[in-house]
Amino acid sequence: MWIDGLLASIQGVTPELGQAAIWVSMFSAIWAIAALGIGLQLKKIGLLKSGRNAVIATFVLISIATGALIFGFVTDDFSLRYVVEVSSAAQPLLYKITALWGGMSGSLLFWLWLLTVGGALVVWQNRKASDTLSDYALIAITIVQLFFIVVVTGAVHGVYSPFERYANGLVMPDGKGLNPLLQTPSMAFHPPTLYIGWISLTVPFAFAMGALFSGRIASDWTLRSRRWMLFSWIVLTVGITLGGHWAYQELGWGGYWAWDPVENASFMPWLLGTAYLHSVMIQEKRNMLKLWNILLITLAFQFTLLGTFITRSGVISSVHSFAQSDIGWYFLGFILASTAGIVLLIVYRWQRLKSANRLESLLSRESAFVLNNWLLVGLTMIILWGTLWPIISEAISGEKATVPESFFNKVVIIPGLLLLFLTGAGPIISWKKITLNNFRRMFVLPIIYGLVAAGVAWLFLAYRTYTINVAAEEDMATAVSDVATPNFFVQVWESLIFKDQPIPIYSLLCVFASVFVVVAIVAEFYRGAKLRTKRQQTSFFNGLINLIQRNKRRYGGYIIHIGIVIVYIGIMGSKGYFLLESKSLQLGDSMEVGAYQFTVENTFREQGENYDQVGIIVDVEKDGKHVTKMKPARNYYFTAGQGETDTIESAIHAIGLNDIYIAIGDLPPNLDDGGLVNVQIYQNPLIKVVWIGVFVMVLGGLVAIAQKHVHKSQEAMA
Amino acid sequence: MKKRRLKVMAASAILLTSFVVLVLSMTKKESMPELTPSQLIVSAETLNNQNVQLVGAISEGSSKWDAANFELTFAVRELEGSEKVNIVYNRLKPDNFTDGGNVYVEGVYDAEKNLIVATDLQTKCASKYEEAVSSDPASSSLQQY
Numbered sequence: 001m002w003i004d005g006l007l008a009s010i011q012g013v014t015p016e017l018g019q020a021a022i023w024v025s026m027f028s029a030i031w032a033i034a035a036l037g038i039g040l041q042l043k044k045i046g047l048l049k050s051g052r053n054a055v056i057a058t059f060v061l062i063s064i065a066t067g068a069l070i071f072g073f074v075t076d077d078f079s080l081r082y083v084v085e086v087s088s089a090a091q092p093l094l095y096k097i098t099a100l101w102g103g104m105s106g107s108l109l110f111w112l113w114l115l116t117v118g119g120a121l122v123v124w125q126n127r128k129a130s131d132t133l134s135d136y137a138l139i140a141i142t143i144v145q146l147f148f149i150v151v152v153t154g155a156v157h158g159v160y161s162p163f164e165r166y167a168n169g170l171v172m173p174d175g176k177g178l179n180p181l182l183q184t185p186s187m188a189f190h191p192p193t194l195y196i197g198w199i200s201l202t203v204p205f206a207f208a209m210g211a212l213f214s215g216r217i218a219s220d221w222t223l224r225s226r227r228w229m230l231f232s233w234i235v236l237t238v239g240i241t242l243g244g245h246w247a248y249q250e251l252g253w254g255g256y257w258a259w260d261p262v263e264n265a266s267f268m269p270w271l272l273g274t275a276y277l278h279s280v281m282i283q284e285k286r287n288m289l290k291l292w293n294i295l296l297i298t299l300a301f302q303f304t305l306l307g308t309f310i311t312r313s314g315v316i317s318s319v320h321s322f323a324q325s326d327i328g329w330y331f332l333g334f335i336l337a338s339t340a341g342i343v344l345l346i347v348y349r350w351q352r353l354k355s356a357n358r359l360e361s362l363l364s365r366e367s368a369f370v371l372n373n374w375l376l377v378g379l380t381m382i383i384l385w386g387t388l389w390p391i392i393s394e395a396i397s398g399e400k401a402t403v404p405e406s407f408f409n410k411v412v413i414i415p416g417l418l419l420l421f422l423t424g425a426g427p428i429i430s431w432k433k434i435t436l437n438n439f440r441r442m443f444v445l446p447i448i449y450g451l452v453a454a455g456v457a458w459l460f461l462a463y464r465t466y467t468i469n470v471a472a473e474e475d476m477a478t479a480v481s482d483v484a485t486p487n488f489f490v491q492v493w494e495s496l497i498f499k500d501q502p503i504p505i506y507s508l509l510c511v512f513a514s515v516f517v518v519v520a521i522v523a524e525f526y527r528g529a530k531l532r533t534k535r536q537q538t539s540f541f542n543g544l545i546n547l548i549q550r551n552k553r554r555y556g557g558y559i560i561h562i563g564i565v566i567v568y569i570g571i572m573g574s575k576g577y578f579l580l581e582s583k584s585l586q587l588g589d590s591m592e593v594g595a596y597q598f599t600v601e602n603t604f605r606e607q608g609e610n611y612d613q614v615g616i617i618v619d620v621e622k623d624g625k626h627v628t629k630m631k632p633a634r635n636y637y638f639t640a641g642q643g644e645t646d647t648i649e650s651a652i653h654a655i656g657l658n659d660i661y662i663a664i665g666d667l668p669p670n671l672d673d674g675g676l677v678n679v680q681i682y683q684n685p686l687i688k689v690v691w692i693g694v695f696v697m698v699l700g701g702l703v704a705i706a707q708k709h710v711h712k713s714q715e716a717m718a
Numbered sequence: 719m720k721k722r723r724l725k726v727m728a729a730s731a732i733l734l735t736s737f738v739v740l741v742l743s744m745t746k747k748e749s750m751p752e753l754t755p756s757q758l759i760v761s762a763e764t765l766n767n768q769n770v771q772l773v774g775a776i777s778e779g780s781s782k783w784d785a786a787n788f789e790l791t792f793a794v795r796e797l798e799g800s801e802k803v804n805i806v807y808n809r810l811k812p813d814n815f816t817d818g819g820n821v822y823v824e825g826v827y828d829a830e831k832n833l834i835v836a837t838d839l840q841t842k843c844a845s846k847y848e849e850a851v852s853s854d855p856a857s858s859s860l861q862q863y
Contacts, residue, residue: 378733
């Protein structure tokens with residue numbers, strides 16, 4: 001076929017074209033830095049234009065390289081080492097394309113491509129204004145690009161180019177295939193969203209560097225990068241959640257977050273970005289925290305690189321740890337070198353970084369923002385400490401130690417609850433200093449509602465304990481006939497004081513703080529909308545819409561706060577009150593989890609594009625009434641060179657806001673003749689609330705980002 | 719003005735101290751040694767009945783699944799060596815659990831039986847297929863076929 005011949009001819013040159021494009025992009029990046037730097041010093045417009053064009057050229061060249069690699073995947077070019085490592089002929093087209101970021105070399109190229117998109121967008125945004133601050137920012141972006149270009153060329157030790165061919169013209173018969181765990185829709189989108197989030201963080205960082213280069217430390221750099229920062233925050237929020245959702249659906253352990261080093265690496269820049277989004281408003285409003293903001297955005301950016309060091313250097317054990325190479329150390333080197341440069345710039349601009357104002361009271365909105373920042377940065381440092389504990393412990397004692405998931409759960413809970421409280425207190429406390437009147441007007445009602453809700457939660461949890469105790473005592477009475485049934489009032493009292501078990505103090509605090517925040521924020525919306533309704537003689541709904549439209553940043557922020565409350569409630573329910581039962585069952589056997597009965601009815605077998613699916617059909621009943629049928633399974637992938645690989649395919653059924661989640665072990669060949677299958681069933685309360693909360697957060701973020709311009713005079717505080 | 723600054727500094731110091739105390743006390747309480755099989759065997763007596771994290775590879779041919787008791791037993795071997803530690807795990811076998819695959823196991827060590835009763839078992843995921851970078855791509859990749 002002529003088309004095969006044509007493809008073969010193109011295949012023959014595209015890797016070389018891609019590799020050449022990477023090399024040429026190195027020169028265009030160097031030219032961009034030089035032309036912009038000299039142009040800014042000498043105020044030569046021609047040089048500045050040339051520098052901007054070089055930024056665009058770098059984008060075009062890296063797009064060519066990325067396109068060439070995707071072409072290699074789509075056409076199964078098994079002369080390329082990288083294609084063989086992460087793709088195979090039988091792989092569905094979607095996963096051939098997503099294999100681009102399935103391994104190290106490709107993901108670095110993809111990261112670089114996104115960086116060049118960021119650079120090109122900054123040039124495009126600045127096409128009319130010709131603002132020198134953007135040109136300074138472009139220098140910083142291009143320096144980061146240059147680092148990635150050098151790494152991607154394959155010229156540095158320990159990292160091979162994505163276009164590297166096998167020696168002597170060798171072409172493999174097939175590839176090894178992308179890890180089956182990555183062949184899911186959420187994994188197709190999780191890495192790119194994280195990358196986009198991280199890379200869009202580079203732009204506000206670059207503007208901060210631009211401010212330091214140029215000496216324009218006032219708020220214009222923060223205003224110029226505001227939407228970039230919000231965009232990054234929204235995308236990171238989505239990316240982190242997709243990762244959790246993927247783990248929940250695919251890994252069969254019923255959870256979505258385990259404080260793994262790689263999860264932490266994605267979460268820490270998010271925390272720092274969140275801190276920055278708050279503190280930057282203080283800079284705009286009160287001309288304070290200028291140095292702090294520069295440090296925060298720098299840290300947020302550096303932490304995106306730190307993640308690569310953690311995963312690639314091999315110094316930390318992680319389920320995610322990728323193929324180890326020298327790349328992690330290159331990243332560490334870049335972090336250290338750039339930190340040294342930034343410190344020098346800060347010292348150089350020290351006088352201009354001093355704040356014009358100071359905190360006037362510890363009980364004020366400014367202080368609430370500062371405390372929020374302390375807590376967010378503190379949380380980041382705690383997580384960093386726990387993540388790097390293997391290195392720290394080895395340095396201190398000579399012996400490597402690690403901390404489990406429970407360490408993180410325990411240390412983040414108190415600062416986390418304080419942050420939750422601030423989510424409501426921050427927006428309602430008055431500027432400069434709280435007054436008695438402000439406290440009465442804004443705080444009393446949310447506190448009362450919060451206390452009532454905590455009381456109701458206490459009763460609910462006591463009732464839950466009571467039903468569990470009664471069921472256990474009935475079982476005991478059945479087993480040992482001479483055990484007297486306890487007095488009803490004694491049972492109630494023991495449940496109310498949570499006898500022999502810890503009082504669920506954190507749950508109660510979480511409920512108190514959540515209701516406090518919701519009431520405080522809803523009251524803010526209500527007061528504002530009512531005022532507008534009165535002023536404009538319109539309906540309450542129109543007043544509310546008008547209120548949000550007039551200050552999208554502020555009210556978008558409030559919506560995000562509501563979303564955060566929802567996520568907290570979801571985490572409290574799903575992490576604190578899940579049920580888990582494991583049992584080996586034959587066909588026809590049943591087991592009970594909570595109020596539900598599960599019966600293994602039959603087996604099934606289905607065929608996918610590159611896998612066989614084998615599983616069981618489970619009938620779910622509650623109080624003798626049919627609820628649903630679920631089909632937990634295992635997928636057996638037939639990938640070249642790997643033998644058969646199987647993965648757990650959990651079955652998840654939503655009942656209201658809760659999930660029933662079933663995962664199974666290997667199916668024995670004799671299942672029809674009395675063989676046993678291992679069944680693990682979770683009841684995850686309120687897990688849907690986590691996803692709903694994230695959706696609300698993203699919605700709030702989209703409202704906030706819709707505000708195009710923010711002026712210092714505008715009331716912009718969330 | 720000075721008084722106000724003092725207040726801010728005192729509040730910051732209290733917050734910082736609380737953070738540090740919280741983290742250090744929790745680290746002391748939760749920290750467990752991360753060891754390879756040979757390191758664990760050498761320190762067997764001192765680590766008896768303690769929580770440990772073991773890092774190594776699944777010993778070839780060692781894994782057995784007792785479906786009736788919902789019990790996975792296997793041995794973790796040194797990545798480059800022969801020392802082994804036995805593992806018992808009473809949950810579902812995780813994805814990517816294959817002979818020679820890298821794992822880390824968390825649990826209480828019984829020195830007498832050279833056994834860890836695992837509370838957590840995780841296999842390395844995502845890019846286990848991607849080899850560590852070698853200087854000779856052709857030869858290293860050919861070994862896979």
